[in-house]
Amino acid sequence: MSGSDWLAEAHRICGAEFVVDGPAIEPRYLQPARYAPGRAAGLVRPATTAQAAALLRLAAAHDLTLVIQGAHTGLVRAATPSDQRRHLLLSTERLREVFDFDPLDRTLRVSAGYRLSEVNERMAGHGLQFAIDLSADPSIGGMLAHNTGGTRMLRHGDVRANTLGLTALLADGTLLQAGRGLQKDNAGLALQHLFIGSSGALGLICEATLRLQPQPRQRAVALVAPRDLDAVFPLYREVMGGELAGLVSAFEGISRPALAAALAHVGDPGRLFDGRLPEYALLIELASELLAARLDLAALLQDWLEQQLGGERVVDAVLGADEQLWALRHAISEGLREQGAVIGFDISLPRRHFMRFRAEAAAWLAREFPAARVADFGHLGDGGLHFNLVWPRAEPPLSAQDLARLREGVYAINAALGGSFSAEHGVGPQIQAGYRQWTDAHTQRLAGGVERLFDPEARLGLTRFGPER
Amino acid sequence: MSGSDWLAEAHRICGAEFVVDGPAIEPRYLQPARYAPGRAAGLVRPATTAQAAALLRLAAAHDLTLVIQGAHTGLVRAATPSDQRRHLLLSTERLREVFDFDPLDRTLRVSAGYRLSEVNERMAGHGLQFAIDLSADPSIGGMLAHNTGGTRMLRHGDVRANTLGLTALLADGTLLQAGRGLQKDNAGLALQHLFIGSSGALGLICEATLRLQPQPRQRAVALVAPRDLDAVFPLYREVMGGELAGLVSAFEGISRPALAAALAHVGDPGRLFDGRLPEYALLIELASELLAARLDLAALLQDWLEQQLGGERVVDAVLGADEQLWALRHAISEGLREQGAVIGFDISLPRRHFMRFRAEAAAWLAREFPAARVADFGHLGDGGLHFNLVWPRAEPPLSAQDLARLREGVYAINAALGGSFSAEHGVGPQIQAGYRQWTDAHTQRLAGGVERLFDPEARLGLTRFGPER
Incomplete structure (x- = not known):
């Protein structure tokens, strides 16, 4: 069949407006964050699970590989198509059928196309959050497909730990409901966990039930200059194993060149530590739902720092306004690119x-x-x-x-x-070779078996967890 | 081949002392907690992963089904053999090769045969715990196979959330290493999560890497009498969504007949609430790593209760010595059996x-x-x-x-x-019929495919997640 065959069919499925022939695809769908632009036979943007299912069947009938893309913020090239004849790009951005908040369970059943920022904006009014903190603003579907972590997973865990169920379309267009969206549920094999972190290789995640966490009522942040590298892990042990353990929401490390790049980027290189940057700095954040009148985190952190400054491990510290220190942390990547x-x-x-x-x-x-x-x-x-x-x-x-x-x-x-x-x-074409090299043959064989079970003709995604076929 | 063939082979594999012919098996291996006793062709107790692998191959060669048993504390009959000719019982209690504590990562790599109590006794000296709280004392392997939850999973989650990797022997005797024991690791399909909650159907879990949590330095517990059933969830919302959210380590509900049975069991039926038991009582526990001088949980809970007693939702409350209130909670099951x-x-x-x-x-x-x-x-x-x-x-x-x-x-x-x-x-023969009835055919078909991949001849365990073959 020719290209126009599937094009006409796709028009019928999700409307001509949401189907684009390869050459006409807007650059944002083809240009990944870090790599060279991709190319595709076409772009389809279904609005419903039913449309998506029909498009999966269409891809199978026309021998196309379906590349699933959320907000295209990933860093392993898993969502960038690369074949202008055989790759059909499916964007999930219009998959927005469901946004179902359960205030008693503190869960949100949400379609894959919603963005993290949207979820958090809408949940903020309820004092809740999907507790994954990233610089990027991915789609919920993309977050599941890559099990994103971020800077603040210490208190509440990663995407996996906060996903209570999902629906996914398999390559043949059938819909799987994996997990009931309940916090305690051990009534079968946990198939949902295969999809989380699968880079779109096993199915198209259409919907997820997310566990929401309360928004903290206060945070306190410090940038700490340890005496030297040998002081770093003793400090880590004291914070993570001591009184503060339950309060630590972030514990980040920043090498001197990375910190210097961030300072240069924000245009204030001499600001910190009188210009004497430590070999390795630590960004430590505490968070709590308690009001400061009950437990003052800034005072707590300050006490701890003063104690440390009297000891041998810490030579300097900045107890900061949250935004400034985090802005510095988030400026590292841009600073390095400069x-x-x-x-x-x-x-x-x-x-x-x-x-x-x-x-x-x-x-x-x-x-x-x-x-x-x-x-x-x-x-x-x-x-x-x-x-x-x-x-x-x-x-x-x-x-x-x-x-x-x-x-x-x-x-x-x-x-x-x-x-x-x-x-x-997660895994994508960018590190496919690394996967092959650093994953033992037995694991690859089993992963390949799982792939064949969910996607027998290898129609979905650009990542392959099985051995080369 | 005859029975004695495999017996002689099993002797060679793990020593005559650790192989028992069916009629000579001690009752504790056959008598489950709640059901009628089982029976088996024999019992084998390997001490090493290598012995266990050889026994798996032996079972295959002699057409035996291998029933894996940890501490035999499960409640779904997954570990009780029931066929005196075809079921070979494998106890993991001697699988104790590895006990490898990493103080910096706060992880423990541990063989399946260790008990929860042993892990926690040995970790207590480091101020750490495997944060799963149960009345029973299961083996680590059994806890993974059933993803146990318990009464205190609010702060730190279930077994799944606290398992960073595992090794499992597949039916053919090959060893799978699933997960590297790292907190952040998204380098492939999460095969370990298939084994967690699999009731021994996919493989014999030999070893797990557990995430340890700090032991709290204080706890405060209260038994609360809500005015009526309508008051229960408003109270729940206030506790779980309010200032106390990050501190709640347990929030249990107890119906009047259950509470009465527990009180009768401990021999003090009139002790609580002047003998006027509420229709539904709540046991609320707070826990923190902070010292009481910093944040006094008992005072915090008392404040909250006094506020509530001034309102419409709570008619009475007991702010308790931990042990007494928990003893009551744990006396329910025995009280009911009486x-x-x-x-x-x-x-x-x-x-x-x-x-x-x-x-x-x-x-x-x-x-x-x-x-x-x-x-x-x-x-x-x-x-x-x-x-x-x-x-x-x-x-x-x-x-x-x-x-x-x-x-x-x-x-x-x-x-x-x-x-x-x-x-x-988890799932076991006791609720196999329920699984068949309440799990959709599509999920069963996929689960069956996973079973065939890991255990093609259905040699492992008594639970079947696929459709009847």
Whole structure:
């Protein structure tokens, strides 16, 4: 059948206005955050689960691969099509049929197309939130497909921990209801957890039941300068295992180059620590539902800092207005981009190997790629690390081959120390090779079996968890 | 091959001392908590993953079904063999190879055979706990296989939320490592979550990496008498959505007959509320890592109660010594057994239908089984409900057929209101029929596909998630 066959059919399914032929697709659907633009045979934007099901059947009938896209904010290229003849891009942005808030269960049944910001704006009036904190503003469907984590998952966990059920269309257009949206429910295999973090490979997530959390009534934030690297984890242990444990909502680590880049970006490089930046800074946030009259978090944090400043581990600290310190944290990525091409690694590690990884990877890079500048930062509190490198503009760009060798070298050091090659961004074409290399054959074989069960003809998505077919 | 063939082989694998022929099996391995005793061709007790793998292969070679048993505390009969020719019972109690505590990650890699109490005794010295609170003392493997919940999952979640990885032997004896034991790890399909809550149907869980939580430094508990049923959920909303939200570690509901039975059991029926028991009592517990000098939970709870006693919703309250009030809560089950045969339902519901379910089920029972006394209690905080009935000793026992009709009637009312037929006990032969009836065909078909993938010959366990073969 020719291209126009499916085009006409798609028109009938979801209206001509919401079907676009490949060459006419707007750039935002094809341009991912970090990579070269993609291309597709066409774009379809269903408004209902029924339309989406019909489009899945259409894709099967016309031998098209369906690439599912939410808000296109992902960082592993899982939502960017790359074949202008065989890839049909399905945007979930119009999937907005359901927005069903249950105030007693504190749950929200919501269609995949809603954005995180919309959910949180609408829930704020009820004193509730979907407690995932990100710089980006992804769709709910995309968040499930990649099990996003973010900076504040210490108190309430990741997307997985806050999803009580979902519906997904399988490749044949049948709808699966996985999980009843109840907090306690052990009445079968937990199929919903296969979809969470599946990068769209098993089905099209249409709807999720989210667990909402109360909005904290107060926060207190401090940026702490530890004496040296050896002081970092003792501080971590004291905070996470001591009196403050239940209050810590973020515990972030920022290397000196990353902090310097953020300060340069906000235009105030000398502001902090009298200009003497520590080798590794810590951003610590407390949060509570209690009113400050009951428990004053700022005072609590200040007490703790004063105690620490009298000791040997902390040399300086800024007890901050939330927004300013977080703005700095969120300015790191942009700050780094101003200095050159960023090579990002979203990894995690056992904490006991965290500093060793940083040292070994830095030493390997100094030897093999001396121009690369390490400017890492990350979520010490949950073990995540954005081991990001800047390749300076003054240098000749890395060849694709060298870049692959660089990535492989860093991943190898991480894997040898028991780390994960994808902490919170999920899996996509960008790290498909890493998946193949760092996932044992047995696991790949089983994952492939699961893929075949849900999507026998490999119609869905660009990520493959099974061995190459 | 004859029985003695596998017996001799099993001797070679794990030592004659740890292999027992069917008739010689000690009663504790065959007598489940609530049901008639089972029977088996034999019992094997491997000490290592390697021995267990060899036994799995042995079972396959001799066409035996392997029934995996932890501490045999489960309530759905998933661990009690029932065929004296074809069921080989594998106890995990000697699987104790690994006990690897990581103080920095606050994780414990532990073999399946350790008991919950052992883990918590050994972790207490580090100020940590595996934060699942149960009356029973199951093995870690059993807890994963059934994703146990318990009374205190409000702050830290269920077993699933606190498991960062596991190893499992598949039916063919191959070992799967699912999850790296890291808090943030999204590097593939989350196969570990299939095993959690799988009742031993997909594999033998040998080892888990558990996330530990800090032990609270203080708790405060109150037993509250709401004015009437209409006051219960407004109180719930205020506690779970208000200032106390982050501190609530338990929010339990106890019906008047359940409370009366518990009081009778502890021998002090008139002690509480001047003998005027409320229709539905609430047990509310706060917990915190903060010292009382910083935040006094008892004072906080007392303040809240005094406020409530001045209002319309609460008529009486006991601010208690923890142990006494919890002892009462844990005496319910025994108290009920003293009054007759207990017919238990471990269900959960959307909270908006919670009271409606109680009323409809009670009305149906009054009509169809007037002798049955409803004495429910449960975990209001997480939506779980032990809708337990007492069949008085004075009545002629229910026939199997009538019991089945009773169970089906109650489950039907629960299902019609969007409830789950298994909240925290998992699935086993005891509710296999319920699973078939209340799980849609599509889900069963997919679950069956997953079973075939992990256990192609249906050698493992007594629970079947797929349609009948």
